Amino acid sequence: MSIIIDRRLNAKKKSTVNRQRFLRRYRNLVKEAVQDAVDQRSITDVQSGSDISIPRKDLSEPVFHHGQGGQHEQVHPGNKEFNTGDRFQRPEGGGGRGSGDGEASDSGSGTDEFVFQINRDEFLEYLFEDLALPNLVRKELKDITEYKLKRAGFTSAGSPDRLNVVRSLRAAHARRIALSGSERREIRQLKRELREMEVSPSDTDQFRAKEIRQRITELNAKLKRLPFIDDFDLKYNNMTKVPQPSSKAVMFCVMDVSGSMTREIKDIAKRFFLLLYMFLERNYEKIEVVFIRHHSEARECNEHDFFYARETGGTVVSSALRLTDEILQDRYSPSEWNIYIAQASDGDNWEADSSKCRKLIEEKLLPKTQYYSYVEITDRHHQNLWHEYKMIEKENPGHFAMQQIRGHGDIYPIFRKLFEKKEAENA
Amino acid sequence: MPDNETLERELTQPKPVKQNFISTGSEWTFELLEQYDREFARLADKFRLDTYPNQIEVISSEQMIDAYASVGMPLMYNHWSFGKQFLSNQQSYQRGQMGLAYEIVINSNPCIAYLMEENTMPMQALVIAHASYGHNSFFKGNYLFRQWTDADSIIDYLLFAKNYIAQCEEKHGMDAVEEVLDACHALMNQGVNRYERPRPISPEQEKQLAKEREEYIQRNLNDLWRTIPVKETEQQAKEFRFPQHPEENILYFIEKNAPLLETWQREIIRIVRKVAQYFYPQRQTQVMNEGWATFWHYHLMHEMYNEGLITEGFIMEFLHSHSNVVFQPAFDDQRYSGINPYALGFAIFQDIRRMCEHPTEEDRYWFPDLAGSDWLDAVHFAMRNFKDESFILQYLSPKVMRDLRLFCINDDDREAYLEVSAIHDETGYRNLRESLAAQYNLGNREPNIQVYSADVRGDRSLTLRHYMHQGRPVEDNSALEIIKHLRRLWGFDVRMESVDQQDKVINHYELPSEELYPEEEGV
Numbered sequence: 003m004s005i006i007i008d009r010r011l012n013a014k015k016k017s018t019v020n021r022q023r024f025l026r027r028y029r030n031l032v033k034e035a036v037q038d039a040v041d042q043r044s045i046t047d048v049q050s051g052s053d054i055s056i057p058r059k060d061l062s063e064p065v066f067h068h069g070q071g072g073q074h075e076q077v078h079p080g081n082k083e084f085n086t087g088d089r090f091q092r093p094e095g096g097g098g099r100g101s102g103d104g105e106a107s108d109s110g111s112g113t114d115e116f117v118f119q120i121n122r123d124e125f126l127e128y129l130f131e132d133l134a135l136p137n138l139v140r141k142e143l144k145d146i147t148e149y150k151l152k153r154a155g156f157t158s159a160g161s162p163d164r165l166n167v168v169r170s171l172r173a174a175h176a177r178r179i180a181l182s183g184s185e186r187r188e189i190r191q192l193k194r195e196l197r198e199m200e201v202s203p204s205d206t207d208q209f210r211a212k213e214i215r216q217r218i219t220e221l222n223a224k225l226k227r228l229p230f231i232d233d234f235d236l237k238y239n240n241m242t243k244v245p246q247p248s249s250k251a252v253m254f255c256v257m258d259v260s261g262s263m264t265r266e267i268k269d270i271a272k273r274f275f276l277l278l279y280m281f282l283e284r285n286y287e288k289i290e291v292v293f294i295r296h297h298s299e300a301r302e303c304n305e306h307d308f309f310y311a312r313e314t315g316g317t318v319v320s321s322a323l324r325l326t327d328e329i330l331q332d333r334y335s336p337s338e339w340n341i342y343i344a345q346a347s348d349g350d351n352w353e354a355d356s357s358k359c360r361k362l363i364e365e366k367l368l369p370k371t372q373y374y375s376y377v378e379i380t381d382r383h384h385q386n387l388w389h390e391y392k393m394i395e396k397e398n399p400g401h402f403a404m405q406q407i408r409g410h411g412d413i414y415p416i417f418r419k420l421f422e423k424k425e426a427e428n429a
Numbered sequence: 430m431p432d433n434e435t436l437e438r439e440l441t442q443p444k445p446v447k448q449n450f451i452s453t454g455s456e457w458t459f460e461l462l463e464q465y466d467r468e469f470a471r472l473a474d475k476f477r478l479d480t481y482p483n484q485i486e487v488i489s490s491e492q493m494i495d496a497y498a499s500v501g502m503p504l505m506y507n508h509w510s511f512g513k514q515f516l517s518n519q520q521s522y523q524r525g526q527m528g529l530a531y532e533i534v535i536n537s538n539p540c541i542a543y544l545m546e547e548n549t550m551p552m553q554a555l556v557i558a559h560a561s562y563g564h565n566s567f568f569k570g571n572y573l574f575r576q577w578t579d580a581d582s583i584i585d586y587l588l589f590a591k592n593y594i595a596q597c598e599e600k601h602g603m604d605a606v607e608e609v610l611d612a613c614h615a616l617m618n619q620g621v622n623r624y625e626r627p628r629p630i631s632p633e634q635e636k637q638l639a640k641e642r643e644e645y646i647q648r649n650l651n652d653l654w655r656t657i658p659v660k661e662t663e664q665q666a667k668e669f670r671f672p673q674h675p676e677e678n679i680l681y682f683i684e685k686n687a688p689l690l691e692t693w694q695r696e697i698i699r700i701v702r703k704v705a706q707y708f709y710p711q712r713q714t715q716v717m718n719e720g721w722a723t724f725w726h727y728h729l730m731h732e733m734y735n736e737g738l739i740t741e742g743f744i745m746e747f748l749h750s751h752s753n754v755v756f757q758p759a760f761d762d763q764r765y766s767g768i769n770p771y772a773l774g775f776a777i778f779q780d781i782r783r784m785c786e787h788p789t790e791e792d793r794y795w796f797p798d799l800a801g802s803d804w805l806d807a808v809h810f811a812m813r814n815f816k817d818e819s820f821i822l823q824y825l826s827p828k829v830m831r832d833l834r835l836f837c838i839n840d841d842d843r844e845a846y847l848e849v850s851a852i853h854d855e856t857g858y859r860n861l862r863e864s865l866a867a868q869y870n871l872g873n874r875e876p877n878i879q880v881y882s883a884d885v886r887g888d889r890s891l892t893l894r895h896y897m898h899q900g901r902p903v904e905d906n907s908a909l910e911i912i913k914h915l916r917r918l919w920g921f922d923v924r925m926e927s928v929d930q931q932d933k934v935i936n937h938y939e940l941p942s943e944e945l946y947p948e949e950e951g952v
Binding site: 003004005006007008009010017019020021022023024025026027028061062063064065066067068069070071072073074075076077078079080081082084085086087088089090091092116117118119 | 459462463466470482483484485486487488489492494495498499507508509510511512513515516517519520539543546561603607611614615617618619757758759760761762765768833834835836837838839840841842843845846847848849850851852853854856857861864865867868873875876878897898899900901902903904905906907908910911914
């Protein structure tokens with residue numbers, strides 16, 4: 003007799019372990035694939051997971067099988083026109099359908115890529131492994147501006163609105179029990195004596211009974227005088243102020259769009275900003291992005307215009323920094339916001355402007371920001387802007403960072419350099 | 430398919446039997462599953478299908494993908510390759526590129542078969558007939574399974590293996606275990622005994638013996654690897670060969686003789702070897718096993734129809750699935766990926782029955798013993814006593830060759846062309862049959878690779894030999910990968926030689942020296 007079992011409810015996700023083993027084993031390949039996938043995203047689109055594809059040959063598990071060559075016979079179905087002895091050309095690419103050990107169909111659909119899905123958390127995990135947000139710790143400890151009241155036990159002093167009734171009554175009750183102990187013990191004893199005397203006819207006893215009754219009345223009166231509640235009993239909820247790190251962050255994307263910024267440079271900048279956004283997004287509940295593009299003058303714009311508008315002109319970097327500062331003062335108070343500025347440029351600037359930039363950054367921007375990062379996307383010599391910035395970096399280690407990106411391949415490594423966990427700094 | 434014509438003829442004939450449908454809708458319930466199963470059991474009995482007790486489990490599609498991923502075994506140990514399989518199946522399933530095969534059945538006692546909850550009632554019935562009565566009776570009846578697999582203890586053994594490997598991971602780290610498993614998986618096909626029958630053993634004994642083996646092996650190894658102080662004469666050295674005869678079971682050889690492995694590593698090799706051995710009969714009887722299961726779901730279902738237990742719609746849906754299963758695209762069809770074992774196996778079993786019941790002159794000439802005999806005796810005999818290779822050699826009839834329009838291509842790399850060496854005509858039948866049978870001989874399919882010698886008195890290197898068959902080389906890249914794996918297990922240099930029929934070495938496979946000691950150089 004057969005047994006029929008409903009297994010649908012238990013033993014789900016049996017392959018989870020194996021799936022994780024797989025991801026673990028191919029960590030590096032998955033990481034690479036994740037970085038490639040970053041390309042195809044808009045900056046604020048980090049809601050979903052991703053299809054990941056890995057070259058199939060890297061995953062293959064070897065088994066001994068026959069290679070091309072030698073002699074073999076293969077039987078096929080569906081003959082329509084052949085006769086024994088017919089000869090024809092060997093199909094292109096060696097054995098083709100003639101190769102007969104079944105390994106050819108091993109990969110199923112025959113694609114070169116192994117495609118599978120990872121979810122959003124996994125995606126971000128691979129992307130930001132070993133990265134840390136600069137100055138995140140410092141912000142929490144130093145620039146605390148918001149507090150949250152948190153309960154922390156009870157006190158015996160406080161304002162009436164914090165009175166804890168239950169605790170107070172419990173204390174009063176305890177006090178009354180403690181203070182009335184001897185009297186009540188006496189009353190109990192007297193009552194017992196009284197009951198015995200009540201059944202006795204003896205006169206002396208009757209007299210004693212009267213005495214006892216009087217004493218009991220006295221004692222009861224004394225008990226009644228015990229206050230029902232005393233100041234001493236009152237208990238108040240104790241609240242302490244707990245510093246609440248701000249959970250808001252704003253990211254300024256500042257980009258040079260002067261004539262020298264080619265489409266490719268902008269593309270690199272976009273990927274850099276995207277990484278930064280996804281990175282911040284992991285650490286803050288709410289994150290806003292401000293896009294500022296500049297040539298000889300600066301303008302705030304939306305993402306699309308930021309990367310794709312064609313308007314252009316000369317280069318005055320300080321214009322953008324000044325605008326950044328204005329927006330900061332207007333909308334993002336440093337006491338409420340964690341402020342990050344990321345600037346991308348090809349390093350070209352108007353001669354006299356660079357020192358102005360330095361001044362603006364050091365005096366106006368750095369005091370308000372968590373972290374200022376500058377990437378120069380170029381493969382040419384450094385211009386004066388770079389040298390001015392170098393001085394800022396020397397003066398503000400760990401607070402201001404700069405790197406040069408020469409091509410697409412540099413984006414991720416440079417991003418990592420700018421944001422990697424610095425043991426010394428946090429210690 | 431030729432069989433559909435007969436089907437349709439049967440269906441259009443009036444059915445005198447009183448109708449007594451078990452169900453009419455397409456929804457299934459547990460009560461219905463039980464009722465259908467009861468009817469199948471009754472009919473199976475009538476057809477002398479001897480089975481292990483059935484355990485039928487209803488699962489979701491995700492669980493099916495799960496089950497799929499670990500070679501169908503519910504208690505397989507963990508390994509990344511099963512995860513890869515899972516992701517791959519999940520992706521194709523979600524994209525609709527792959528329908529889930531509707532059945533997985535496990536050669537155990539009780540025999541476990543899975544039904545997917547998404548299936549309709551006719552599909553569930555089909556799977557029960559196919560897996561729980563078809564495959565099940567094959568597992569119990571076929572000589573290879575009887576000889577090589579122990580249905581009573583496989584589940585317990587897998588449980589032991591899973592726990593043992595998990596413990597190893599805890600003790601020695603996941604990477605260390607993975608390294609051994611990867612190497613073993615690469616050599617799985619070389620981890621079976623083809624001709625010796627292993628002694629069946631219970632899982633409790635297994636656990637106990639695992640302990641005893643620990644000590645024994647190490648003791649023996651010490652003997653084998655003891656440095657020998659006595660100086661030998663040239664002659665003595667020449668005569669001493671280890672192993673004395675080439676060993677076909679490479680994993681077995683490694684388990685017993687690798688000098689540097691730790692006991693737990695030897696045990697893992699043993700586990701993979703056991704699993705490989707357990708699956709070996711399945712690899713040798715694919716055509717027969719699927720053909721047999723298909724043959725029986727077809728007959729059991731028709732019997733149900735003839736008795737008026739299922740509706741016309743029911744059997745039409747069944748026939749639709751059935752003809753998908755036995756569909757054989759022609760060689761020039763986009764969908765063609767070799768011969769469909771379901772189609773071939775089903776066609777041969779059907780043909781055996783036909784030759785028994787309605788023999789032609791041709792059948793009397795080719796199969797004088799079958800023509801006119803009892804068909805049930807004939808198919809049971811065929812099921813019990815053959816494997817794919819001998820089954821085809823014994824039963825592939827001219828009619829089936831004609832129906833499938835088989836032809837044979839000879840591919841000889843010494844010639845510039847391919848040649849059609851046989852087609853389905855009088856002169857070609859025998860040729861075709863032998864070629865097709867040879868195609869299912871695992872010995873021809875897989876390179877024949879054996880442990881040739883271990884230099885126990887010298888540099889301890891290991892030499893494998895590939896005995897070439899019809900001049901066919903092994904594929905270089907994977908061969909080198911496997912040698913790399915093997916080297917990790919053996920601990921010293923490993924090389925492989927391809928030799929021809931005259932024992933002349935044709936090819937060498939050896940790791941380039943920079944790959945031999947990468948760790949040492951790196952440190």
